[in-house]
Amino acid sequence: MKESCCQTEQDKKHGFLPGLVSGLLPHSVCIGFIILTIIGTTTMAGVLKKLLLVPFFFETLVALSLIFATISAITYLGRNELLSFAGAKRKWKYLLVLYGTTILVNLFLFTVVFPYVANKAGGASILSSQTSTLTLRVSIPCSGHAPLISQELKNLSGIESVAFVSPNLFKVNYQPLLVSPKQILSLEVFKAFKATVQK
Structure with missing residues (x-):
């Protein structure tokens, strides 16, 4: 029918x-x-x-x-x-x-x-002579975890902004006088999702 x-x-x-x-x-x-x-x-x-x-x-x-x-x-x-x-x-x-x-x-x-x-959680990108940029490759299986990574990075003192680039890159704008790459990489969230510095 x-x-x-x-x-x-x-x-x-x-x-x-x-x-x-x-x-x-x-x-x-x-x-x-x-x-x-x-x-x-x-x-x-x-x-x-x-x-x-x-x-x-x-x-x-x-x-x-x-x-x-x-x-x-x-x-x-x-x-x-x-x-x-x-x-x-x-x-x-x-x-x-x-x-x-x-x-x-x-x-x-x-x-x-x-x-x-x-990217909303990461804040607006502000570049100046007092800031440096670090690109992290984070082993997240999908973009669903990206807001969490951005939020955790932004909560760290000295981080100016975080920009997420799909699938797993995070461009971190930070103040070297307040925070170091080593401190950034030692965040708790990176124990669950390994992060490496992208050259």
């Missing part, structure tokens, strides 16, 4: 919202960290920071996004008595929108939101 254009549009609408939720929900911890850091709630931000220090935390979140999308798909197909390969084939547009939205949300977070927040 051929689906009408109305059914197709309904499938797209039904698939978009669960896809959006599936993409965003697993990232609620890092979104919460960003918001709490911005508004200055350091206690809760400190709790969430421990989760962000887990190296493959964000890969787990992407996997969770896809699991949530799959649960949504199974629920939707089951409710419509189409929980079979033939049913999935019939509702392929719904599934395409569902998984497509989930993947696009994750891509948007990793390529736009997290790099933007990392």
Whole structure:
């Protein structure tokens, strides 16, 4: 039985919202960290920071996004008595929108939101005769950890600004009289994510 254009549009609408939720929900911890850091709630931000220090935390979140999308798909197909390969084939547009939205949300977070927040946290670049620049290559598995690295660097006395360059470079503008490269590299966050000076 051929689906009408109305059914197709309904499938797209039904698939978009669960896809959006599936993409965003697993990232609620890092979104919460960003918001709490911005508004200055350091206690809760400190709790969430421990989760962000887990190296493959964000890969787990992407996997969770896809699991949530799959649960949504199974629920939707089951409710419509189409929980079979033939049913999935019939509702392929719904599934395409569902998984497509989930993947696009994750891509948007990793390529736009997290790099933007990392640079926002790093502050405006101010170059002067009293400052030096150090480029760090940090072994972060993805850009999701970049806001945390920028925030930790910026909290160090003597750091003027931090600029994140995808995938894993941090250009640090600092005052040599107040802080040394050795002190920068000895930050607690670099025990979880190794940092080396880029020549």
